[in-house]
Amino acid sequence: MAEQQRIHPVVDVEAPAAPTVPLVPPGSATSEKGSMIQHPPRPQRTIPVIHTRPPKKRSCCCKCICWTISLILLLLMALGATVGFLYLAFRPKLPKYSIDSLRISDLRLNFDMTLYAKFDVKITANNPNKKIGIYYEKGGRLSVWYTNSKLCEGSLPKFYQGHQNITKLDVSLTGQTESASTLMTALQEQQQTGQIPLNLKVDAPVAIKLGKLKMRKVGILGECKLIVDSLSTNNLISIKASNCKFRLKL
Template sequence: MQNKEPRHLITDYQRIHPVADDVETPPPTRPRVSFRGDPAVHRQVPLGPTTAAMPPALKPPKKRNCWCKCLCWTVSLLILLLIIVGATAGIMYLVFQPKLPKYSVDNLRISDLTLNFDLSLYARFNVRITAENPNKKIGIYYELGSHLSVWYKDTRLCQGSIPRFYQGHQNRTVLNVALSGQNQYGRTLLEALQEEQQTGRIPLDLKIDVPVRIKLGQLKLKKVRILGTCKLIVDSLSTNSLIRITSSACDFGLKL
């Protein structure tokens, strides 16, 4: 009898408070969802958290690189500046119609051509040059620092400079320039010149390098240089007499 009472008590306790492990839990029912379009169609919706399709997240717009933006602005400003400069230059060209000055060698005189005791050759030339400004609205300031020189082939015989002056519109100015110099290879040079003199055609080059400033109306531009060469053919090298220039060809340009 003592052994049956405890078994009976355990049985009653289990009936009143059933153990979760001994009782099967019925599966959860799935609610039916009806669609408005067709009431007869039902859909089983599973329990638990739903995994509804979310739209893809929009990427934030990319920020422009500051360097690229600065480069674009710089290029745009440069293009605009070039357009402005080009338009200004075109207008000034139409208004002033600039032309290069013209130069010619009128005569040449050799005042001294002496072979010294040290076999160096001393030469002194006097050159008369005509400078013509053909522009109607442009003046020319001839600045200091000019260089004129007479060459025989690749050897410089003498050099000099022109004075500082202003040349007005459509003006013609005659310049008398004294050139002097000394060459250490005098004997060889003098012999070559004497051989050329026998032919009556002695080639000489007059090279010109002159700094000038252009005046447009009341505006004075920055300094530029006039560079050129006059190729001369003379008949002799007699001293203290005018030398006949049989041929002369001058070519000049402007260097900014």
């Protein structure tokens, strides 16, 4: 048998090479001359994540705070409207007080160096309101002071004062001060000048009557600064100057 001979194709080394096509990455283009033009990559859009339902705990807290604030605002508005209506309807005014006279029944230094004092004070209370009455309740106090030392104290009477009423009050005050030798000396030296400063303090619990409605208790705090000419006993003291200020204590 004759041997079969296989024939393999011969590669022509002198043949021109096939042109190679450059790979163009996505997002770029080529120019007419074949050069590659780079385009900037497109920015990626981020899609915000939206919670369709907020957390229940936070939502409940916000609702509770909003309801509380709204309720407080409504209450304040109602209170303001009520106060405004009462003010326009009754036109409230503070009562006025004046010290008419002061008499010293007793003022002496005892052997145990205690100072005993007894004063009698006449006061005028004026209620200028047309539609408001004043109940002076039990527990009102009136006291007389010299600088920081209380000389005597007494109780204010309990009574009702009607509309536009003027009431005269007689109040008896007594007191005893311990270790008062220095105080008595200061009073005697001050009496030489003929101008002795005294301070009368008032603390009176009252109840206001608006029409037929009796309101809750409030307090009237007052202070009258007096200048008297003498501290001699059993004589009517001349009041040279008087300055009184009063305010409500809620």
